[in-house]
Amino acid sequence: MTDITSTPVIKLQNLQKKFGIGDAEAYALNGVTLDINKGEFVSIMGPSGCGKTTLLNIIGLLDRSIDGEYELNGQPVATMSRRKQAKIRSQQIGFIFQNFNLIPRLNIIENVALPLIYKGITRTKRLIMASATLRNFHLNEREYYMPHQLSGGQAQRVAIARALVNEPTIILADEPTGNLDSRSSHIIMEELSDLHKRGNTIIMVTHNPRLTTYASRIITMLDGQIDTDTKNEVIHKLEEEIKPVLSIKKRKKTIRRPRKRKK
Amino acid sequence: MHFLLINHIQNARQSLHSSRVRSLLTMLGISIGVCSVTIILALSGGINKLIETQVESLGGNIVVIRPGVDNNITDLNNIQPQQKYTTSTLTENDIKYAQNTNHVQATAPIMILSGSIKADSTAPNNSLILATTPSLLEISNLKIKDGQFLSDNINKKTAVIGGQLSINIFGTESSIGKIITIRGQQFTVIGILKRTNNPVNYNSIDFDNAVIINFSDGKGLNSGVAQIQQINIKADNVSNLNDINDKLNKAISASHKGEKDFSVLIGDQILKPTSTLFRSITGVIVAVAAISLIVGGIGIMNIMLVTVAERTREIGIRKALGATNSDISWQFLIESLAISISGGIIGYISGYIIAFFISNFLIFNPVFNWQIAVIAFVISVITGTLFGIYPAIRAAHKDPIVSLHRYN
Ligand SMILES: Nc1ncnc2c1ncn2[C@@H]1O[C@H](COP(=O)(O)OP(=O)(O)OP(=O)(O)O)[C@@H](O)[C@H]1O
Ligand SMILES: [Mg+2]
Numbered sequence A: 001m002t003d004i005t006s007t008p009v010i011k012l013q014n015l016q017k018k019f020g021i022g023d024a025e026a027y028a029l030n031g032v033t034l035d036i037n038k039g040e041f042v043s044i045m046g047p048s049g050c051g052k053t054t055l056l057n058i059i060g061l062l063d064r065s066i067d068g069e070y071e072l073n074g075q076p077v078a079t080m081s082r083r084k085q086a087k088i089r090s091q092q093i094g095f096i097f098q099n100f101n102l103i104p105r106l107n108i109i110e111n112v113a114l115p116l117i118y119k120g121i122t123r124t125k126r127l128i129m130a131s132a133t134l135r136n137f138h139l140n141e142r143e144y145y146m147p148h149q150l151s152g153g154q155a156q157r158v159a160i161a162r163a164l165v166n167e168p169t170i171i172l173a174d175e176p177t178g179n180l181d182s183r184s185s186h187i188i189m190e191e192l193s194d195l196h197k198r199g200n201t202i203i204m205v206t207h208n209p210r211l212t213t214y215a216s217r218i219i220t221m222l223d224g225q226i227d228t229d230t231k232n233e234v235i236h237k238l239e240e241e242i243k244p245v246l247s248i249k250k251r252k253k254t255i256r257r258p259r260k261r262k263k
Numbered sequence B: 001m002h003f004l005l006i007n008h009i010q011n012a013r014q015s016l017h018s019s020r021v022r023s024l025l026t027m028l029g030i031s032i033g034v035c036s037v038t039i040i041l042a043l044s045g046g047i048n049k050l051i052e053t054q055v056e057s058l059g060g061n062i063v064v065i066r067p068g069v070d071n072n073i074t075d076l077n078n079i080q081p082q083q084k085y086t087t088s089t090l091t092e093n094d095i096k097y098a099q100n101t102n103h104v105q106a107t108a109p110i111m112i113l114s115g116s117i118k119a120d121s122t123a124p125n126n127s128l129i130l131a132t133t134p135s136l137l138e139i140s141n142l143k144i145k146d147g148q149f150l151s152d153n154i155n156k157k158t159a160v161i162g163g164q165l166s167i168n169i170f171g172t173e174s175s176i177g178k179i180i181t182i183r184g185q186q187f188t189v190i191g192i193l194k195r196t197n198n199p200v201n202y203n204s205i206d207f208d209n210a211v212i213i214n215f216s217d218g219k220g221l222n223s224g225v226a227q228i229q230q231i232n233i234k235a236d237n238v239s240n241l242n243d244i245n246d247k248l249n250k251a252i253s254a255s256h257k258g259e260k261d262f263s264v265l266i267g268d269q270i271l272k273p274t275s276t277l278f279r280s281i282t283g284v285i286v287a288v289a290a291i292s293l294i295v296g297g298i299g300i301m302n303i304m305l306v307t308v309a310e311r312t313r314e315i316g317i318r319k320a321l322g323a324t325n326s327d328i329s330w331q332f333l334i335e336s337l338a339i340s341i342s343g344g345i346i347g348y349i350s351g352y353i354i355a356f357f358i359s360n361f362l363i364f365n366p367v368f369n370w371q372i373a374v375i376a377f378v379i380s381v382i383t384g385t386l387f388g389i390y391p392a393i394r395a396a397h398k399d400p401i402v403s404l405h406r407y408n
Helices: A052-059 A082-091 A108-117 A123-136 A152-164 A182-197 A209-214 A233-241 A243-262 B002-018 B020-058 B072-077 B092-100 B163-170 B215-221 B238-255 B267-310 B312-320 B325-359 B370-396 B400-405
Strands: A008-019 A026-037 A041-045 A067-072 A093-096 A170-174 A201-205 A217-222 A225-229 B062-067 B104-113 B128-132 B144-147 B158-161 B179-182 B185-193 B210-214 B230-235 B262-266
Touching (some): A008 A052, A026 A052, A041 A052, A041 A182, A041 A209, A052 A170, A052 A201, A052 B400, A082 A093, A082 B312, A082 B325, A093 A152, A108 A123, A108 A152, A123 B002, A152 A170, A152 A182, A182 A201, B002 B020, B002 B325, B020 B325, B020 B370, B062 B238, B092 B104, B092 B230, B092 B238, B104 B215, B158 B163, B163 B185, B179 B210, B185 B210, B185 B215, B210 B215, B230 B238, B238 B262, B267 B312, B267 B325, B267 B370, B312 B325
Parallel strands (some): A041 A217, A093 A170, B158 B185
Antiparallel strands (some): A008 A026, A217 A225, B062 B262, B104 B128, B104 B230, B144 B185, B158 B210, B179 B185
């Protein structure tokens, strides 16, 4: 217990997730086995549609209809009540969505204060905390703007401020820098890195290989399965040995493909 | 929970504010419903209060004989203060039977005559001529302001007039000794009635605007024919009312050769004309209220379903940030309650405005009491809950994955 890095916070065993029924049935995740320890900064990469967002949703307890085992802090998720799961989301998990997901009818400070509502914090205190968090992201002048009045980069910073306001121990970030220039990306990555140093667990999906330098562990996914994992020493070593062959292959898969699809 | 409640209320206020027109239109149905209910309750409360005070002041030991069979259709006509039965089936003999019945303390016939009343100026149309006996003073609890009531000891043609009528024809309330001309015959004013401000009573006579003359003089004005609209009887004790009722029914039936062309009324039945009329009006308004509440409720349900659909993504976000299903349910339920309660408040206030406006044309004022406020509130809450619960449950059961995925 003293050695925090060796305690698995998230333990996935042969996780499967299928969408649709009958002929339309398709596996978004097909047998994911993964341990994530407390305090790790995991970066997940992979082509578009390989199941990264699906995996984050499951880890974040948003998706209950799964096959396979998922233990969070040593407790099987399947045995938890909905209420318990909501409480964990409220107190331990911070979500940064792929597309900001700010609530359009609420202003910036209210958006950031949102997670605190479900933690049972009073309005005044909520606004003070939200304001403080926004200041970290240099957005305190925009507190009373509406989401549609922000640039994409500002909106993403607000979304991140909201994910961090309730001081979660697990941060799930789906392309947090997807829409930002390199300077803004840098601010956000520094913030995440800082959270990592303070002992929080961070799982970040990204398409940008350069950002993986902040991570302590890199996982690549392919077709609903884990393709490579830097933690897996054997594979890691193997990778080192046959670097030329693999790296070309990987690059094709991880970088070229998504570009093709997005166009 | 308590804390979240405040939060949901803040949220609802904000939400209603941001779509004002939509919210107001949605409230309309509930407002009309609650408005109708408020009008009914305020006015019927007013009339009940009026009648109650009368029954109380009578001591409850009154029996009334009216011509004809008492049925609801004729009762509707009784709202007019000066009801006139074209031909009465009651006779002077009936008065005698009444007087001779056991436990009867006093009897007074009511004979309403049409015709002009003149003095310094002519009396307005709403004035009426009432011929009766001195006992009416006691039975109907009339109060004399000046002078005296009719008396058997004075056989000169005398009259007692209502305060308002005195002002109308003499320009003053002190008109004792003055001469008044009724249907061309002259009468001396010997008494002025104290104002009652109370035209709705079991006699259906507005005493403030009446001139009261002796029964025999009344017959004289009516070519010697007694035209009795009603016979008022005072019993010596409330417990003897049923007894009197039975005896009178038998005696008068016999004298009318078994024809049931009269009715004997005791207790609450005496007040029935007014309450029957009111019941039929109330029936109509209750129907309006019920329909508008249902329509209003469906409106709320409709708008809430639209709101839930519009906020699908918001629901997903809130769940991701830690909201439980019941948090989401409450959020939407309180929003629909906010609509229905706001609508209810608007309806309650406009209901009173309309009730006061209507009461300008009536002889009583609407009542204010906490019960009506509570009823209006409860109706709003029930409608809001009943029609808000389904959208709220639907909102809570939205799958966050699907909700968040929608706009990706
Ligand atoms: N709600 C859903 N219903 C049906 N299929 C879904 C749903 N959500 C995701 N999928 C499918 O699951 C697969 C994985 O989707 P996911 O969103 O996890 O991809 P991703 O790796 O996050 O892609 P990207 O990098 O483009 O965000 C896709 O094939 C997608 O079509
Ligand atoms: Mg994704």
